[in-house]
Amino acid sequence: MAAEREMGEPQVFDAMRLEVFRVITMGIAGFDAPVAQNSMEEAAAALSSLAFLYRLYETPLSRKDKALFASTVKVLNNGIRYLRTNRDFNSFDRMAFITRFGNPSSALIYRSARLLGMAPLSFRRPLRSDAETLFESEAFDPxxxxxxxxxxxxxxxxxxxxxxxxxxxxxxxxxxxxxxxxxxxxxxxxxxxxxxxxxxxxxxxxxxxxxxxxxxxxxxxxxxxxxxxxxxxxxxxxxxxxxxxxxxxxxxxxxxxxxxxxxxxxxxxxxxxxxxxxxxxxxxxxxxxxLTSLNSPFDKYVRGDKSQLTAGEVRGFNLYMGKAKCGTCHFAPLFNGNVPPDFTETETEVIGVPLSASSGKIDTDKGKYDLRKLELYRDAFRTPTVRNIALTAPYMHNGIYKTLEEVLDFYNKGGGSGLGISLANQTLPFDHLQLSPREQKDIIAFLKKLSDTSAVGR
Ligand code: HEC
Ligand code: HEC
The missing domain is CATH 1.10.760.10 (Cytochrome c-like domain)
Known part of the structure; x- marks a missing residue:
């Protein structure tokens, strides 16, 4: 097991896939560069180094399957080109990028490793190393x-x-x-x-x-x-x-x-x-x-069944992962605070949920601070999953919002700070998101496609 954690060829192929996962969950969501908005360029640079590494295996791979090698290189290059030609953060089509380039490249790199006779890594981790893409229904190991x-x-x-x-x-x-x-x-x-x-x-x-x-x-x-x-x-x-x-x-x-x-x-x-x-x-x-189940209409859509989401719902996902910043805390594909691509750390954040929907005062529940009196923890709450969110109203740790419309309005105003609450350590960006009514509607329509309660009957 220890030997497996060392850097050998199977680990190189695995690391390439983790880089793809990082790009599609964090990179294009602007996690690393939320202000500068040069996320697409950074993501393109990350994919370029990956493509360089992959091409080092040209000889052994082409000997076994020329077409597989060529299509992997092509998908990677097309993905890089897509990022370079669509640099605008707000209008970037994340869904198209993930389905056309992200998922195919992680699957093709996976198949390349198998072709070279490498077995998936066998040590246990949250994201199974034999999942072809990040969005397989069995990709995670509870x-x-x-x-x-x-x-x-x-x-x-x-x-x-x-x-x-x-x-x-x-x-x-x-x-x-x-x-x-x-x-x-x-x-x-x-x-x-x-x-x-x-x-x-x-x-x-x-x-x-x-x-x-x-x-x-x-x-x-x-x-x-x-x-x-x-x-x-x-x-x-x-x-x-x-x-x-x-x-x-x-x-x-x-x-x-x-x-x-x-x-x-x-x-x-x-x-x-x-x-x-x-x-x-x-x-x-x-x-x-x-009670783990990742088979919502959203999941089925990213796996290739285009009938699962309407154009508005896809726009909602793109806003969620982009302009509205939701995906920088509620990370895809679990849509909770568990940080990709390792999934070993579940984050808490300070967003400033008020005492009541109509109040401009912060809640008296101080979250993590009530356990440990560190300023950093004041008003910090764990980022919950938004999977099944259409079914779990009312919302927030104190249940003050009855509808997703109210939740969107809270975020659109800039969270607690936007409501006039003075919060020294709010981790939610202060700025008004400037989401139009239609954009808010699209995000809600997307959130409603994250429902999958099939585990209830198990
Ligand atoms: C800075 C990190 C952060 C960002 C950005 C963020 N959230 Fe949250 N979200 C949280 C945290 C933390 C909570 C729990 C807060 C609490 O209960 O006090 C939460 C709670 C929620 C809830 C209620 C969940 C429940 O089960 O009660 C919903 C719905 C939600 N967020 C949706 C969104 C949407 C939609 C966006 C984008 C517009 C978004 N979030 C952006 C961190 C974030
Ligand atoms: C009186 C209502 C109530 C009952 C009964 C109850 N729970 Fe809960 N459960 C809650 C509340 C409220 C929370 C959130 C508490 C908090 O975060 O401080 C919670 C949190 C949890 C969580 C954590 C979920 C997460 O995402 O962090 C799990 C798991 C859970 N409960 C399982 C159980 C199990 C198992 C039982 C029976 C042994 C149980 N609950 C009984 C109300 C209840």
């Missing part, structure tokens, strides 16, 4: 985000975890399950700004996020306070407002249940007591990791 080898998912763990997710047995009063707030019919949210506490006389601290694709993050919760889904379950079950349960009590109850005992035994056949605190958390974590 098991990467587990603490150890034995935490990885199996069919039996997922089945047990699913049952536990829907079972009120975990809560202190036996009346609440995970699904009370994470309701599968609402893409695992509850439609409320904030859920009532278990005692019913107050509300929990934050809006309920979806758990669809929640496994594809390197940190969890709005303040990134948990690293692994296994830790997240402890937090929720023992939280006196959410479930007011105790894991040791839940474990005792489950041990007395013959049905659960046998499910635990099947899921954890190793030595030791099958019904344990850790096994319970690992089963629920495995179930959530199984």
């Amino acid at each position: 098991d990467y985000y587990t603490a150890s080898m034995d935490a990885r998912s199996t069919k039996e763990k997922v089945a047990l975890g699913k049952r536990l997710f829907y079972d009120p047995v975990l809560s202190g009063n036996g009346k609440r399950s995970c699904a009370t707030c994470h309701d599968p019919s609402k893409a695992f949210t509850d439609g409320l700004p904030k859920s009532p506490t278990i005692s019913g006389n107050r509300f929990v601290r934050r809006n309920t996020p979806t758990v669809l694709n929640a496994g594809l993050q390197s940190a969890l919760f709005y303040d990134n306070r948990a690293t692994y889904l296994e830790d997240q379950a402890t937090d929720v079950i023992s939280n006196k407002d959410e479930m007011h349960g105790s894991l040791p009590d839940a474990v005792e109850r489950l041990k007395r249940d013959a049905n659960y005992s046998s499910l635990f035994k099947a899921a954890f056949p190793g030595p030791g007591e099958p019904v344990s605190d850790y096994h319970l958390r690992n089963a629920i974590g495995s179930y959530i990791r199984s």
